[in-house]
Amino acid sequence: MSLSASLNTAVSSLATLADQTSVLSRNVARAGDPTASRKVAQIITVPGYGVRMAAVTRVVNEALFTSVLNNSSSAAGQRALVEALDKLEATINDTELDFSPAALVQKLNNALQQYSSSPESDAFAQSAVAAARDLANALNSATTLVQDVRSKADAEISSAVSSLNTLLSRFEAVNKQIVKGTVNGGDVTDYQDQRDALLLEISQEIGIRTIARPDGGMNIYTESGVTLFDVVPRQISFQPTPMLSPGVAGNVVYADGVPITGSAATMGVSSGRITGLVQVRDDVGVTYQNQLDELARGLIVAFSESDQSATPTLADAAGLFSWNGGPGLPPSGSITSGLAGTIRLNAAVDPDQGGDVKRLRDGGMNGAAYVYNSDGVAGFTGRLDSLVDQMRASQTYSSDSKIATVATLVGFASNSAAWLEEARRSSNNEFEYRETVLGRASESLNKITGVNLDEEMALMLELERSFQASSKVITTIDSMLASLLAAVR
Numbered sequence: 001m002s003l004s005a006s007l008n009t010a011v012s013s014l015a016t017l018a019d020q021t022s023v024l025s026r027n028v029a030r031a032g033d034p035t036a037s038r039k040v041a042q043i044i045t046v047p048g049y050g051v052r053m054a055a056v057t058r059v060v061n062e063a064l065f066t067s068v069l070n071n072s073s074s075a076a077g078q079r080a081l082v083e084a085l086d087k088l089e090a091t092i093n094d095t096e097l098d099f100s101p102a103a104l105v106q107k108l109n110n111a112l113q114q115y116s117s118s119p120e121s122d123a124f125a126q127s128a129v130a131a132a133r134d135l136a137n138a139l140n141s142a143t144t145l146v147q148d149v150r151s152k153a154d155a156e157i158s159s160a161v162s163s164l165n166t167l168l169s170r171f172e173a174v175n176k177q178i179v180k181g182t183v184n185g186g187d188v189t190d191y192q193d194q195r196d197a198l199l200l201e202i203s204q205e206i207g208i209r210t211i212a213r214p215d216g217g218m219n220i221y222t223e224s225g226v227t228l229f230d231v232v233p234r235q236i237s238f239q240p241t242p243m244l245s246p247g248v249a250g251n252v253v254y255a256d257g258v259p260i261t262g263s264a265a266t267m268g269v270s271s272g273r274i275t276g277l278v279q280v281r282d283d284v285g286v287t288y289q290n291q292l293d294e295l296a297r298g299l300i301v302a303f304s305e306s307d308q309s310a311t312p313t314l315a316d317a318a319g320l321f322s323w324n325g326g327p328g329l330p331p332s333g334s335i336t337s338g339l340a341g342t343i344r345l346n347a348a349v350d351p352d353q354g355g356d357v358k359r360l361r362d363g364g365m366n367g368a369a370y371v372y373n374s375d376g377v378a379g380f381t382g383r384l385d386s387l388v389d390q391m392r393a394s395q396t397y398s399s400d401s402k403i404a405t406v407a408t409l410v411g412f413a414s415n416s417a418a419w420l421e422e423a424r425r426s427s428n429n430e431f432e433y434r435e436t437v438l439g440r441a442s443e444s445l446n447k448i449t450g451v452n453l454d455e456e457m458a459l460m461l462e463l464e465r466s467f468q469a470s471s472k473v474i475t476t477i478d479s480m481l482a483s484l485l486a487a488v489r
Helices: 003-029 063-091 101-117 122-182 189-205 271-301 382-392 411-451 453-488
Strands: 039-046 050-058 208-212 216-221 229-230 236-238 253-255
Touching: 003 039, 003 050, 003 453, 050 189, 063 122, 063 189, 063 208, 063 271, 063 411, 101 122, 101 271, 101 382, 101 411, 122 189, 122 216, 122 229, 122 236, 189 208, 189 216, 189 271, 216 382, 271 382, 271 411
Parallel strands: none
Antiparallel strands: 039 050, 208 216, 216 229, 236 253
């Protein structure tokens, strides 16, 4: 090799080392950034020139990154569900505090038995009526809480859809830069990092899968195959539900005009924050409301009054508990949505409304035809014993409550509380599992593709030694050329 060729090689080596050092500096500057991948300078040999940096690439692992996206979606959906169930758990609280509907049903049962043992006692009568009032108020409050949780979920769905549209617009801008840089042969690795970070944010809102394009671009689809981004972002639309009725599902979310949530969605999504919020609003919230409504119906029916005439002709009417549907009883066989929000203590027995607590013992809340204690005997227990028996008797409930369809009032209320606690427990376990898997996948991805300062420092030492070697070659060639020139002179 001639001295000039050796000199060219040494000089090109120094230039290449400067480029490699620049790449290394970028890595060190973003050490600790979970969205940064390690950049690698690709070096090639050019005949007659030496070496040069051909391109900058980044370390990637598609399988691990896909796992991170999938588990991010699952964890986000479970988080939304757990947060809602934690709020609904306030309707149960500690059963020993006599706050939950189940505890208050039992409290009413105990008060009735106590009143039945001393039917002449005004104090026991007032205690039983107060227990009934507390139970009605608890069902009203539980309905208000359930509706509040569902309404907030509906509002958060709207916010998530808006966020998703914004993220897709930002994704478009970054994706264009990557396509442009790829076509021109530029360094697009930082833009690719930005794109991956956006994908991670998008995956938290909705479950996704991606497909790379030959020009360096990328398409995004929901996990069910609906297009979210193809050159340009597709519109994600949702109209907040204006009047979210108890027991009724809210509006659906559309992607590119295709419904992706709701019972009618043929390409529905199953993970992501939006999915979790829809599940809160249309599944968990509706089911729990159905249970409350069925418990309210069971109470109204159990404490209803019947015509006590010699030849009964009048229909059964609401007794201790009344509702907004009138004096009649709510229909059986189907759930009366929102019934738990309208159940109340009958004014005829409520002393705060001018009623007489003794009507609980004697009947007559709906007029003379419904009086059980026609002789006005102070020791009359027939009606109270009948009510205690009604509370112990099994009733049939709608299967839409998703718990036992045949149970006593106490049993049904307890089953409802157990259903909520089990839903909360299983959701917490699933959330913890998804968070753990996500954490480990993210950690594994970062170990493989992230910046390791020890490795970068070791590479820096290698570059320093290469720089010294190239400098020494140039110095030696300079000395040799100087000797040749001196000999010529």
